[in-house]
Amino acid sequence: MEPGPVPRPLILAVDDDPAVGRAIERDLKTRYGMRYRVLRADSGEAGLAVVEQLVRRGEPVALLVADQRMPGMDGVEFLRRALRMAPRAKRTLLTAYADTEAAILAINEIRLDHYLMKPWSPPEDRLYPVLDDLLEDWEADAAARSAEPGLRLVGHRFSARSHATRDFLARNGVPYRWLDRGDAEAISLLAAAGRGDDDLPVLVFEDGEAMVRPDQARLAARIGLHTVADLPFYDLVILGGGPAGLAAAVYGASEGLRTLLVERHATGGQAGQSSRIENYLGFPTGLSGADLARRATVQARRLGAEMLTAREVTSIRENGPSRVIVLDGGEEIGAHSVLVATGVHYARLDAPGVEELTGSGVYYGASPAEAGEMEGEDVVVVGAANSAGQAAIDLASRARRVTLLCRGPELARSMSHYLVERIESLPNIDVRTGTVVAGASGDGRLEELTIATGGVEERLAVAAAFVFIGARPQTDWLGDVVARDAAGFLVSGASLQRVEGRHRWRLDRDPLPLETSLPGVFVAGDVRDQSVKRVASAVGEGSMAVQLVHQYLGGLAPVAS
Structure with a gap:
């Protein structure tokens, strides 16, 4: 028997006012009626x-649009109850000006995706851009869940190697099906x-090829990620695909620079692992780090930036007016200018047993x-910065209990x-201040954590x-090529005037903001000394760096914004 047609996803509008209900139904059908089934409830x-x-x-239920001011059951309460049945549906509230406070509370209580003020006319400006964005996210999520991946990964849940492979596939948006080694299909x-x-x-793989204990480079090439540069020389090479690097790629490409971004793992950096940036x-x-990374990556590519994934930079050197980037494997790429945006990584937890169980129950991020x-x-979350807090909140929606360990008071x-x-509002999060990890133990996986208060x-x-502790800059690969502070962060701009020795500023002009001790090499984001560890500041610095590159390439003539 031939399978029946796949039902179109639903968009449901709920409003007790007949005139408003008909208006929202009409506008929804006009824009989305060909791809979605649009229904209305009163x-x-x-x-x-x-x-x-x-x-x-x-x-499938794709989108719920509810008016806040309905008798009997208001819009927030409807969305709260509907969320239990259709947790993946996008949720939008129609509000009057006086309902703004209720909408803001709903963002925290039910993860409201958006609220729209009535009237929303013209819909081309005030309705469709918002819903287009929400439905695009829903479709991307639905495609990832519903497609039967041809790629299957067989491994052990508490294996560090399996963890690394799963993390690489997930963060690069590659669909796969996980099979624990004990599953019948895995055994077969x-x-x-x-x-x-x-x-x-x-x-x-779908063609039957089996890849055993794949390293990142082999896996990247096999699944079709871009791993070899198209050109030998670029105007701007960006090292690191976090928010700073992605912002620079967007602005560099949009302003006509031949732009290459090199990322060793997956775009998004630490921010890309955040469950929600609010x-x-x-x-x-708010939006998830994965969403931010996906949107920015698509945007940069659409504007013409080239991206290499799963390639590691091993060194950088001066070659007259050019800068040469050396990749793992010895490949060399020339550039007029370079932006170092390699970010930071979490410091290792120094306690007995932790290192042996890393990837087998102990995870960084x-x-x-x-x-x-x-x-x-x-579960336990170790750390007291925003990344640790957001992770604890996200885990609390799944885990029975989350213990958050904070070294400070x-x-x-x-x-x-x-x-x-x-x-503080979540009953299944237990905060322990003045507490550190003293040890970890388990038979092949983490089973017990020793803490000390x-x-x-x-x-x-x-x-x-x-684990979300500390911030170690990823700069060891630079060696002694550029000035770094005692912790390894890159010194730049006016701070270079205080540097002595081989890294003292050697040109007659002053260093540009964000310029390192090697002229033409700039730095942005968390890897810069004295940087503000926030996504917005990293994006700002990445954007600013492109203007400084233009100024550098133009012989230091000021560039109009």
Whole structure:
């Protein structure tokens, strides 16, 4: 029997005012009627009945649009209840000016995606751009979930090698199906490939090829990531694909510079691992780090930037007026200018047993591959900055209990106020201040963490520990080529005037802001000394760096904005 047609995803508008309901239904059908089924309900109760019926039939719900001011059940309450049945649906609230406070509260309580002020005329300016964005995100998520990936990864959940492969695939947006080594399908695949537990992880491709314990470079080439530069020489080479590097790629390419970005792992950097960034200007409902990275990567490529993934820079050198970048494997790329935006990585946790269990229950950061498997588990988050707070909040939606360990006396010293308030409101997050990790133990995986508070030790049975401590700049590869401070951060701009010895500023002109001790090599983002560790500041510096590159390439003539 031939399968029936796939039902179109639903957009549901809920409004008790017949005139407003007809207007929103008309505008939704005009724009989205060819790709989506648009329905209207005249009350929250009727809307819930529609959602329940569709969910029971297994039909997708893409977008819910609800008016806040409805008798009996207001818009926020409708969305709250609908969320339990259709958790992946995008949620939008129609509000009057007086309802703004309710909408803002809904952002925190039900992760409202957007609120729209009535009237929304003209829809081309005030309605469609917002909903286009939401539906594009929903479609990307739905495609990733519904497509049957031809790529299958067989591994052990608590294997460091399996963890590294899963993290690389997930952060590069490559769909795959995870099979634990004990699954029946995994056993069959390994037998067919003539492989066993000692060969894990094993990747099985759609054409039947099996790749055993793949390293990042081989895997990147096999799945079609761009790993070899198209040109021998560029106007601007950007090292690092975090927010600063991506911003520079967008602005560099849009302004006509031949721009190449080199990223050793996946675009997004540390920010790309954040479950939600809620204080980034212009996104009142927040966005995930993965969404930010995906949007910026697409934007940079569309504007003409070239990107290399899974390539590591090993050194940089001067060659007359040019700068030469050396990649792993010895490949050399020339450039008029270079931007170092390699960011920072989390400091290693120094306690007995931790290193042996890294990747097997102890994780630096919280990628979707691990965080998604913490349903009903007890976990620990180590750290007190915003990244640790956001991870704790995200994990609390899955885990049974989250213990947040803070070395200092209070979270407020290093964490934004809005995160502290959210953490305090969640009953399954236990904050331990003045507490450090004293040890980790387990048989092949993390099973127990020893913590110490005021010298008194306590043992916690946990499934995982997510570490967010310190900020070590990724600059060791630079060696002694440019000036770095005692912690390894790159010194730039006016601060170079205080540098003595071989890295003293040698030109007659003053160094440009963000310019390092090697003229024509700039720095942006967290890797810069005295930088502000925020996504917005990294984006600002990456954008600013392109203007400084123009000034440098133009013989230092000021560039009009």
